[in-house]
Amino acid sequence: MVRIKVPGTTANLGPAFDTAGMAFEIYNYFDFYESDEPKNFEEDNLIYISAKKVYDYLGKDISSMNFKVEGEVPQSRGLGSSATCIVGGIVGANLLLGNLLSQQEILNLATELEGHPDNVAPALLGGCVFSTMDGENVLYQRIEGMENLTCFLAIPDFPLETRLAREALPDSLTYKETVSNISQIAFLINGLRESNLDDFLVGTKDNIHEPYRKELIHGFDQMKKIEEEYKGRMLISGAGPTLLFVTDGQVDQEELIKKWEEIAEKTGEKWKILSAPIDHEGTKEI
The missing domain is CATH 3.30.70.890 (GHMP kinase, C-terminal domain)
Known part of the structure; x- marks a missing residue:
């Protein structure tokens, strides 16, 4: 079993529309494990969809994968709840399969599902992140500082x-x-x-x-x-x-x-x- 935490995020920061995001110390927690027990989710669940993206990408069978989630990030409030599910599903599946993906691959897959990287980038990387697309590849700059x-x-x-x-x-x-x-x-x-x-x-x-x-x-x-x-x-x-x-x-x-x-x-x-x-x-x- 693997357990991960994914931070909630804010996006836009005023004028940086769909470009900038920042992570906060509020988290959703995900447990991923192999099990024969009945699944406790529907196949249109965003976490499952994200995990299946990894399994398909790596050519693996997802039938025995299961997960549980608990969280602090409220839904439909502008705090990146869907981004936590996407990043959580991808990172959790990747770790369960032996950590085969690079960080760049994870970010690209997450952005493909989300549609833009402004929330998924800081959810994955932490801090404040400015990002853009170069074809299917996400380019980003992580801002250090902000201590005061x-x-x-x-x-x-x-x-x-x-x-x-x-x-x-x-x-x-x-x-x-x-x-x-x-x-x-x-x-x-x-x-x-x-x-x-x-x-x-x-x-x-x-x-x-x-x-x-x-x-x-x-x-x-x-x-x-x-x-x-x-x-x-x-x-x-x-x-x-x-x-x-x-x-x-x-x-x-x-x-x-x-x-x-x-x-x-x-x-x-x-x-x-x-x-x-x-x-x-x-x-x-x-």
Whole structure:
């Protein structure tokens, strides 16, 4: 039997739409084992589909494979739940079969299933990862640093389907909007790498998705008032509805959480506010 943990992730980080992602210390746990006992999953299960991708890729028979999962990453909340299932299925199957795949092969297979690497890359590698495609091959840059930045998550009790979040996006953007996003990426990367909050604030204004998706998140404008209380930036995590707040690493975390809870209470929705340390290890056998 093999047991692994896969971190939940955020994607986009403002302007880096479908390009950047970051892993947090919230995990889904997967046990993979060979067994003749009846299967406890349907064949359209994403974990099974991902594991079968490996078995087929390696020409192996999957009939005796089984798995169990338990987790902390909520579904349909913009925290990469599907990415944990894809990466968990691929890595778990690979380890069960003798660890035959390279990290690059794992990342390519995961991206093929997910459609883009922004969540699966940090889920696999940990930290903050910027990625792009070169044909079927994923190219990525992993950002080191971020020691003096602190992340907080506000997770609502209502879901948001990724399909609806995608449908909210416009069919086209103006040159001005596109250039604005591109111009900020250097500031975003430097802000992360150097833990420079001022650069991070400059580099996280978005024109591509947040102006449209925020309308799907009840309480978004009220929750953004945390920026008035503390210097930092509130972002939509992935497709939403979870909100990510990034600020200085020296902030009083208990005080900030209490303040954001007070703001959240006025939205009429239930939010779980928590500190979210960055995971730097990625998927790991335990």
